[in-house]
């Protein structure tokens with residue numbers, strides 16, 4: 223399949239290029255030659271069964287894991303040979319959203335979202351306030367949420383605070399690892415909307431790991447299907463739906479069978 227055309231006009235140059243990536247743990251070959259290109263400003267969903275290596279692949283994209291061989295080129299630069307400092311610079315241009323929102327329980331919503339700015343910038347207080355509020359607004363969170371603590375929020379709201387924090391530094395890339403797992407359908411739709419809003423309003427490049435097909439079809443410009451260490455199908459949602467690869471067919475049939 224040929225790479226998909228993106229909804230986003232900015233999607234011309236590649237933002238992420240993974241080339242022939244291999245990773246083994248002990249004698250367990252998890253990734254055995256991954257090739258994947260994500261154009262700037264587009265959203266790529268990585269689908270695959272549990273344990274297929276989706277999280278391992280994503281961790282390579284941000285340099286949390288080093289491959290046995292292969293390249294991970296972010297905005298033109300291979301991050302694999304980079305040392306801690308250079309890597310940290312690249313990481314600062316990324317936002318991350320994990321399955322658990324991982325908010326700081328002892329901090330208010332405002333302080334949670336402001337945290338990356340306080341850590342990594344010298345922004346004065348008024349700029350911080352303005353940036354935090356803009357991101358909370360984008361996530362549909364009202365002013366009165368600012369001073370609340372994570373424990374007092376619903377799961378869906380916590381998730382949105384996590385998304386606001388992930389995009390507060392104006393990242394080039396946002397990585398989402400199973401952002402909707404464990405959420406009810408309405409909250410899932412809301413998170414999908416937020417992913418699309420971040421793409422539309424901020425032009426971010428997004429990589430989303432999911433095993434929720436309807437969510438994947440909602441947000442993806444491109445879906446890459448991971449099976450047995452390689453990407454066995456890669457294309458638009460429509461192209462994936464027509465894939466003849468047995469692993470993809472089983473996955474889709476199982477899903478559409480039960481939904």
Ligand SMILES: Nc1ncnc2c1ncn2[C@@H]1O[C@H](COP(=O)(O)OP(=O)(O)O)[C@@H](O)[C@H]1O
Pocket residue numbers: 247252270271272273274275276277278279
């Ligand atoms: N740090 C690690 N050490 C050893 N094995 C690992 C490590 N991280 C992941 N694995 C193994 O790699 C495989 C893929 O894991 P993962 O990427 O988390 O799967 P998933 O597709 O569900 O996200 C699993 O078998 C997992 O046990």
Ligand SMILES: [Mg+2]
Pocket residue numbers: 276277278399
């Ligand atoms: Mg995972």
